[in-house]
Amino acid sequence: MAKFAIQVVYALPDRVLVLDCEVPVGTTVEQGIHLSGLMQKVPGLCLKEGFIGIYSKKVSLNQTLNAGDRIECYRPVSADPKLVRQRRVQKKLKSHKSV
Numbered sequence: 001m002a003k004f005a006i007q008v009v010y011a012l013p014d015r016v017l018v019l020d021c022e023v024p025v026g027t028t029v030e031q032g033i034h035l036s037g038l039m040q041k042v043p044g045l046c047l048k049e050g051f052i053g054i055y056s057k058k059v060s061l062n063q064t065l066n067a068g069d070r071i072e073c074y075r076p077v078s079a080d081p082k083l084v085r086q087r088r089v090q091k092k093l094k095s096h097k098s099v
Contacts, residue, residue, distance in 0.1 A: 001025070004067035008036035010045070011075065017041060023065060029054070030061040032071055051076070 003022040010017045019036040027035065029052055039045055051074045053059055065071075 004065075006032055006036075006065055006068070007070045008033055008038050008073070009070060010038055010042060010073040012042075027065050028061065029059055029063050029065060029071055032065050032069075033073065036071075038073065045073070047073070 002025045005022050008019045019038055021036045023032050023035050030047060033047060047061060050058060052061060053072045054069050
């Protein structure tokens with residue numbers, strides 16, 4: 001059976017996992033993630049639609065892979081970026097007032 005190379009990537013807060021593997025022709029995104037061994041390296045990882053992409057473009061778990069695809073597994077945002085920016089600005093303003 002013919003195989004081709006793919007890459008599976010998952011960013012943790014302190015490091016990035018990059019797993020290279022070969023998969024058979026006709027492999028889906030979900031199967032590719034499992035074949036890469038990512039699920040063993042990140043116990044409890046939940047694969048959900050909307051949190052998986054190929055080269056930063058969101059894809060379905062049942063999409064068929066192509067040679068050279070880079071599957072990216074995204075983590076949910078832990079903080080609202082808008083609130084984080086607002087807090088940073090407020091902190092800056094407070095530090096300028098005390099000078």
